[in-house]
Amino acid sequence: MADKAQIQEAIEVQGEEVRKLKSEKASKEQIDEEVSKLLQLKAQIGEDDGKHQFVLKTAKGTRDYNPKQMAIREKVFNTILGCFKRHGAETIDTPVFELKETLTGKYGEDSKLIYDLKDQGGELLSLRYDLTVPFARYLAMNKITNIKRYHIAKVYRRDNPAMTRGRYREFYQCDFDIAGQYDAMIPDAECLKIVYEILSELDIGDFRIKVNDRRILDGMFAMPWEEVRKEMVSEKGLSEEVADQIGEYVSLQGGMELAERLLQDQKMSQSKQACAGLTDIKLLFSYLQLFQVTDKVVFDLSLARGLDYYTGIIYEGFLTQTGIAAEAQNSSGAEESVSVGSVAGGGRYDGLASAESVRTTEVQAEVMYKKNPKLLSQLQYCEDSGIPLVAILGEQELKDGVADISRADLIAEIKRKTSEA
Amino acid sequence: MADKAQIQEAIEVQGEEVRKLKSEKASKEQIDEEVSKLLQLKAQIGEDDGKHQFVLKTAKGTRDYNPKQMAIREKVFNTILGCFKRHGAETIDTPVFELKETLTGKYGEDSKLIYDLKDQGGELLSLRYDLTVPFARYLAMNKITNIKRYHIAKVYRRDNPAMTRGRYREFYQCDFDIAGQYDAMIPDAECLKIVYEILSELDIGDFRIKVNDRRILDGMFAMPWEEVRKEMVSEKGLSEEVADQIGEYVSLQGGMELAERLLQDQKMSQSKQACAGLTDIKLLFSYLQLFQVTDKVVFDLSLARGLDYYTGIIYEGFLTQTGIAAEAQNSSGAEESVSVGSVAGGGRYDGLASAESVRTTEVQAEVMYKKNPKLLSQLQYCEDSGIPLVAILGEQELKDGVADISRADLIAEIKRKTSEA
Numbered sequence: 015m016a017d018k019a020q021i022q023e024a025i026e027v028q029g030e031e032v033r034k035l036k037s038e039k040a041s042k043e044q045i046d047e048e049v050s051k052l053l054q055l056k057a058q059i060g061e062d063d064g065k066h067q068f069v070l071k072t073a074k075g076t077r078d079y080n081p082k083q084m085a086i087r088e089k090v091f092n093t094i095l096g097c098f099k100r101h102g103a104e105t106i107d108t109p110v111f112e113l114k115e116t117l118t119g120k121y122g123e124d125s126k127l128i129y130d131l132k133d134q135g136g137e138l139l140s141l142r143y144d145l146t147v148p149f150a151r152y153l154a155m156n157k158i159t160n161i162k163r164y165h166i167a168k169v170y171r172r173d174n175p176a177m178t179r180g181r182y183r184e185f186y187q188c189d190f191d192i193a194g195q196y197d198a199m200i201p202d203a204e205c206l207k208i209v210y211e212i213l214s215e216l217d218i219g220d221f222r223i224k225v226n227d228r229r230i231l232d233g234m235f236a237m238p239w240e241e242v243r244k245e246m247v248s249e250k251g252l253s254e255e256v257a258d259q260i261g262e263y264v265s266l267q268g269g270m271e272l273a274e275r276l277l278q279d280q281k282m283s284q285s286k287q288a289c290a291g292l293t294d295i296k297l298l299f300s301y302l303q304l305f306q307v308t309d310k311v312v313f314d315l316s317l318a319r320g321l322d323y324y325t326g327i328i329y330e331g332f333l334t335q336t337g338i339a340a341e342a343q344n345s346s347g348a349e350e351s352v353s354v355g356s357v358a359g360g361g362r363y364d365g366l367a368s369a370e371s372v373r374t375t376e377v378q379a380e381v382m383y384k385k386n387p388k389l390l391s392q393l394q395y396c397e398d399s400g401i402p403l404v405a406i407l408g409e410q411e412l413k414d415g416v417a418d419i420s421r422a423d424l425i426a427e428i429k430r431k432t433s434e435a
Numbered sequence: 436m437a438d439k440a441q442i443q444e445a446i447e448v449q450g451e452e453v454r455k456l457k458s459e460k461a462s463k464e465q466i467d468e469e470v471s472k473l474l475q476l477k478a479q480i481g482e483d484d485g486k487h488q489f490v491l492k493t494a495k496g497t498r499d500y501n502p503k504q505m506a507i508r509e510k511v512f513n514t515i516l517g518c519f520k521r522h523g524a525e526t527i528d529t530p531v532f533e534l535k536e537t538l539t540g541k542y543g544e545d546s547k548l549i550y551d552l553k554d555q556g557g558e559l560l561s562l563r564y565d566l567t568v569p570f571a572r573y574l575a576m577n578k579i580t581n582i583k584r585y586h587i588a589k590v591y592r593r594d595n596p597a598m599t600r601g602r603y604r605e606f607y608q609c610d611f612d613i614a615g616q617y618d619a620m621i622p623d624a625e626c627l628k629i630v631y632e633i634l635s636e637l638d639i640g641d642f643r644i645k646v647n648d649r650r651i652l653d654g655m656f657a658m659p660w661e662e663v664r665k666e667m668v669s670e671k672g673l674s675e676e677v678a679d680q681i682g683e684y685v686s687l688q689g690g691m692e693l694a695e696r697l698l699q700d701q702k703m704s705q706s707k708q709a710c711a712g713l714t715d716i717k718l719l720f721s722y723l724q725l726f727q728v729t730d731k732v733v734f735d736l737s738l739a740r741g742l743d744y745y746t747g748i749i750y751e752g753f754l755t756q757t758g759i760a761a762e763a764q765n766s767s768g769a770e771e772s773v774s775v776g777s778v779a780g781g782g783r784y785d786g787l788a789s790a791e792s793v794r795t796t797e798v799q800a801e802v803m804y805k806k807n808p809k810l811l812s813q814l815q816y817c818e819d820s821g822i823p824l825v826a827i828l829g830e831q832e833l834k835d836g837v838a839d840i841s842r843a844d845l846i847a848e849i850k851r852k853t854s855e856a
Contacts, residue, residue, distance in 0.1 A: 022540045029544030053656075069536045070576045073560050076530035078573050081584070084526050105505050109497035109605050110531060110562075110589065115490045119443045123450025130553040131562075134593060139494050141531075141552075152499050155491045163502070168531065172555060184530050 021055060028052045075173070075183025090216060091166060094188045097212050098164035101204065103190055105164050108148040114138040120147050122322035127171045141170035145189040146323070150366035153193055160194035196383035199294055202327045202362055203301035204383075209331050209358050210307040219335045221357070222310055226317035227295055228324050228361070230276075233288025234263055234315075242281055264316040270299035272313050294327060324361040331358035403428055442476060449473045496594070496604025511637060512587060515609045518633050519585035522625065524611060526585050529569040535559040541568050543743035548592045562591035566610040567744070571787035574614055581615035617804035620715055623748050623783055624722035625804075630752050630779050631728040640756045642778070643731055647738035648716055649745045649782070651697075654709025655684055655736075663702055685737035691720035693734050715748060745782040752779035824849055 032048045072078060079087060098105075117128055117140050129141040142148050145165045153161070166188045173183060190208055192201040206223060213221045247254055263282075266272060273295040276282045283289060295313055302308050311329075319328045332355055382392055389406075396404055405424065415421045453469050493499060500508060519526075538549055538561050550562040563569050566586045574582070587609045594604060611629055613622040627644060634642045668675055687693060694716040697703045704710060716734055723729050732750075740749045753776055803813055810827075817825055826845065836842045 022546075026544050026546055030547070033544070069534050070572070071534065072530055072576075073532055073534055074558055076532070078530070078576075079528040080577070081525035081527060084528060087528075104502035106502060107500040107505060107508075109493050109499070110591075111494055111497070111605075113490050113492065113494055123447050123454070125443075125447055126451070130555065132551040132553045134551065137495055151489045151491070154489045155493075155499075156501070170531075184532075 025055045028055055093215050094212055097208055098190050103162045103164040111139040111141050114140045116151050127173050129170045129172055144169050145187050162192045165189045197385045199298045199301055200383040203298055207305045207307055213331055219333050221331055221333050222312055223329055223331045224312055224314040224317040225329045227291030227327050229287040229291035233285030237281055266315045267312050269313055270296055323363040325364045326362035328361035330356050332356055446476045449476055514636050515633055518629055519611050524583045524585045532560040532562050535561045537572050548594050550591045550593055565590050566608050583613050586610045618806045620719045620722055621804040624719055628726045628728055634752055640754050642752055642754050643733055644750055644752045645733055645735035645738040646750045648712030648748050650708040650712035654706030658702055687736045689734050691717055744784040746785045747783035749782035751777050753777055
């Protein structure tokens with residue numbers, strides 16, 4: 015094999031020589047001579063030429079997908095895609111690699127997990143680590159401030175993969191992001207609603223979505239822990255061992271009422287940051303109640319997420335059943351059941367992008383991201399966005415369940431009207 | 436920026452130190468001390484932390500796709516996918532990178548265009564250059580000898596891209612391959628039929644598909660050119676200048692009759708290789724006539740294809756209109772019309788793979804790859820493959836246009852019967 019590789023190398027060098035002579039329009043004789051050398055080299059490789067040898071493995075932490083696995087993947091993606099489109103998102107695509115510089119300083123200590131490309135002359139490149147930083151680069155480059163976009167694509171992390179737990183070095187992310195300035199917590203609530211809808215629709219068992227806020231975590235870490243500890247032991251009657259654990263607060267779980275309670279907490283309320291976080295969590299839960307998803311969403315102070323760029327609300331979706339059946343392949347190729355916990359995650363990241371509004375989605379049903387949307391501004395938004403129909407449901411109409419046409423016929427009527435347009 | 440990069444570097448080193456201590460279960464005091472150093476470093480980066488700066492470009496030879504471009508891409512892919520599925524293919528996926536060794540020696544002098552990944556410890560990796568070599572690796576690894584598969588994915592070439600001609604360093608390939616041993620030229624003819632169907636359906640203007648055979652090219656290069664030249668000048672009355680061009684044969688274009696004529700050619704017939712190629716071309720055209728695609732397919736001796744692994748028939752699809760409108764972006768972001776010539780290509784490569792048959796496609800209408808398929812062997816194939824229905828059209832039925840049920844109702848009847856099953 016070493017000999018063959020050397021000949022191959024020589025063939026490449028000689029091929030380059032021939033190309034150079036041709037591009038320099040050298041004499042026919044000169045070219046012929048070099049071509050003949052090239053053919054001699056190729057002859058040395060001989061009969062083997064057509065029969066190539068293959069290293070029979072994929073790179074560490076990666077896998078192939080066979081047709082059956084592809085069919086499952088397609089089904090899952092269609093569910094996710096359907097939800098993203100229903101929520102009015104459009105899609106973009108970005109290259110698999112970015113300038114190394116674009117990724118620098120975005121992932122904190124995880125930066126060492128980035129795959130760099132070899133310096134072969136030219137730009138220094140790295141494989142994308144997620145879809146968020148390329149998205150922010152896309153927004154800044156195209157001066158886009160408002161967009162609801164999804165992007166389903168592979169990302170790359172040189173982690174020590176636990177493949178039996180479904181973790182790989184090459185894996186898909188299904189991203190949904192809302193960029194723009196809106197009233198507090200309304201887009202955030204929609205993102206959680208989307209996680210809720212997808213996890214319900216995929217039918218992979220019961221789940222919970224834990225929510226926290228980066229500012230609450232930061233506020234807690236800035237607290238004078240010796241004092242907090244003293245208070246826990248003397249005033250709240252906790253054992254010293256328990257109080258020693260910084261994790262006391264972080265064992266707290268609840269909903270809106272927990273956020274309210276912590277806003278009254280003496281230590282918590284000293285941190286401006288933590289209070290801002292708690293206030294947002296409270297507001298978020300009021301929208302989550304309207305969206306009817308609070309049965310699965312829980313405010314959990316133990317939730318932390320690794321990525322550096324989050325600035326507010328963070329969340330993560332977990333399957334509650336242990337040993338949930340997912341598909342993996344062990345080294346002998348047999349399929350086995352693996353345990354997957356966290357299956358979705360996200361958060362708010364302000365300040366990643368910097369003026370034009372785009373709208374290229376199919377027209378879908380939409381609500382405005384305003385806490386008190388006025389009728390005129392709603393109609394103005396419709397005009398700007400090319401939305402052809404508005405359903406105005408007043409109190410009387412809601413009470414009667416009738417809006418000119420019967421409410422049950424509403425969707426059919428809208429479909430009829432939009433297909434006429 | 437240099438300072439900031441240094442601090443970022445220090446943060447990464449310090450973060451690693453903290454992780455190490457945690458994994459070694461060091462004392463809380465020791466961990467706290469190192470965490471505090473980490474926080475100090477992070478504080479130095481300060482307010483900038485949330486507001487990241489972006490290098491506002493994509494890597495050389497690559498591009499983003501905006502929602503409008505994505506919509507066009509999806510439409511094109513759906514046409515291609517529809518054709519691949521109609522022809523009974525199933526899909527697989529492979530990682531974006533392979534072991535460097537897997538790609539070594541497969542692409543001849545083009546190997547220098549392969550993107551290598553940086554050696555960050557561990558395996559040496561390269562981005563895939565095409566989808567064919569990973570497919571062959573997949574077949575060998577899983578001991579699959581028979582499969583009809585499609586794979587639509589991006590590939591990577593460090594070429595000097597002519598982006599105004601639609602050529603990029605990152606681009607999609609839509610591959611369709613038939614692996615297995617079949618009667619000569621029947622799968623090859625199906626591949627050409629697929630190119631024909633897709634180029635027709637995409638409705639991007641008139642096209643031609645040029646066909647040649649690697650062995651004809653090799654045979655021509657092995658000819659005693661001085662003799663050929665003499666013959667051209669003295670016997671065929673060509674000018675010396677014209678005869679001097681090795682390209683005399685390669686200006687020939689035609690169909691089955693050209694293959695027949697060249698088989699009689701004194702010089703050509705001296706090359707066993709060239710004769711094998713010409714015989715296959717002749718046979719191929721007989722199937723192409725049955726498939727009714729000979730209006731666009733032309734045997735063209737000038738056609739050569741770069742890839743090293745082709746061993747027989749090669750082909751390439753061209754748009755015949757110059758300056759055909761395709762979409763590209765110039766540096767200012769405005770769209771402009773670009774000229775694209777070659778839009779499809781392929782060929783036969785024997786000896787890339789080395790025993791089990793798979794079938795996971797939806798059941799579609801199929802023909803067997805046999806030149807004289809016997810009824811019993813066809814029925815056996817149906818049983819083995821789980822095909823539930825066979826339509827037997829005898830001469831009398833063909834003449835009457837009736838096969839128990841009227842021929843016009845045939846498809847509806849098959850649909851009805853298969854949905855019952």
